[in-house]
Amino acid sequence: YVDESRCIGCRYCAEIARSTFRMEAEFGAARVFQQSGDTADVIAEAIDCCPVDCIHAVSFNELEVLERH
Template sequence: MVINPGLAFSAPAAAGPATSGREPVLGGTLRQKAVWVDEAVCIGCRYCANVAANTFVVEPDWGRSRAIRQDGDSTERIQEAIDTCPVDCIHWVSYEQLPELEEQSRQQELLPLGLPTPARPRRTLPRAGGAVAP
């Protein structure tokens, strides 16, 4: 029996499930709620970004967590990240609320976390192996 390898390129592909364009990239169904981080409350602990790394990232300039993808992780994984937050700054909200919440966030004045401020001067520690002043 002779097999013609050209058939692989001329045969029609099997039809997949119909897509609407609203499915999350990683599979599953679209959630009823969106995840949102209140950056004014966030302390930059990075727990959420460690648990659900496809959904949360710590913003480099401000040091606070931010939801970057609504479909990045499973609902269970995102809920686990919410449960690990020590200051309860991550919330489930309706998709319709997101634009208003993002606008409120843009109007808030935030100071970068972890950087010295006039009220909290930078602490200098002695170098390892160096002499410590009496």
């Protein structure tokens, strides 16, 4: 899950985990476009590299709640 309101558009996640994250051109923020598009290690590295800590690994149930907000 990417908290798009906190994302600063640095592109680190999209450059590291290219099959999981993309930059949303209209909003200038990262977005997950394919769950598990990269290996777990690559996704973890992308999450760790986020300078504003706006990417979170969450369960499906947590994702539903977060997307409603």
